[in-house]
Amino acid sequence: MAILTVNDITLSFGEETILEHITFEMQKGEHIGLVGVNGSGKTTLFKILNGEYIPDNGSVVFSKDTALGYMEQHVCRDFERTAFEEVMTVFAPLLAMERELEELTDRLSQTLPEEELHALILRQTELNDRFVDRGGLTCRSRARSALMGLGFSDEQIGNKVGVLSGGQKAKLQLAKMLLGGANLLLLDEPTNHLDIGS
Known part of the structure; x- marks a missing residue:
């Protein structure tokens, strides 16, 4: 069963066509890698799938059970939060x-x-x-476990995002996606910062 169907999408910025007639389907359990030179449209395609960009033509359809998680190349914009506080943003409705x-x-x-x-x-x-x-009683322990599982120490969990390495920031984003229940992960250049274990 297809969890994602992309049908004939095209996107241009002004005179420049970035993507043209892109069609593919993704089945549950598949792992797909997009490989291409810088500027070939990989991130643009992710932003279409994420809903940030609307294609000029074509359609993107997710199955009703698909929960999308998108990890951008440059993550974590609030450098004053601690690593733990950043991950806890996933649970904002529970905290409210x-x-x-x-x-x-x-x-x-x-x-x-x-x-x-x-x-x-x-x-x-x-x-x-x-x-x-909805898991309000366990959200803090789940956030802590996710960070520990991705290699954070007790001290690093309390560090501000601004002092973390690029890899640690990527791991924060990954923890947020996993805690948010995403079952389709879009990872934009994750190997720049994540090791095999992560």
Whole structure:
């Protein structure tokens, strides 16, 4: 079964045609490598697949079960975050739920009219169930495990992104994709920074 179908895509920037009549299909479990000289359109194709560029012609269709992860050549733009904080951005919706749960707990500790108290308890129960179901209780330990599995030490996990090497930044992006549930990974020149073990 095809997880990705690219049909006759063409993309030009002004007078220059970058991609022309590109058609291919990717099946589940396949590994595909794109090889070409600089400027031949490899990154442009990835940006079309990622939705950043819209082709002039043709179509890109993913199967309904495909979750795309895209690792750019130059990753991690916020150099003030720690490595751990950067990876935790994957869980932003869970962290927002956690903050709301804390606010609800604070409000519930106050003396409130019974009707408002009842509404807050219902909201807290519903939000807590969603938080637990989506992995809120384990997101921090999963982020830490992903970083450790990619070779980060305890000290490096707490380092700011700005002091990390290019390879470590690439590993951060890879950890984010894996934690985000991606099952189709687009890796733009990953071997520039990643070793075989990673």
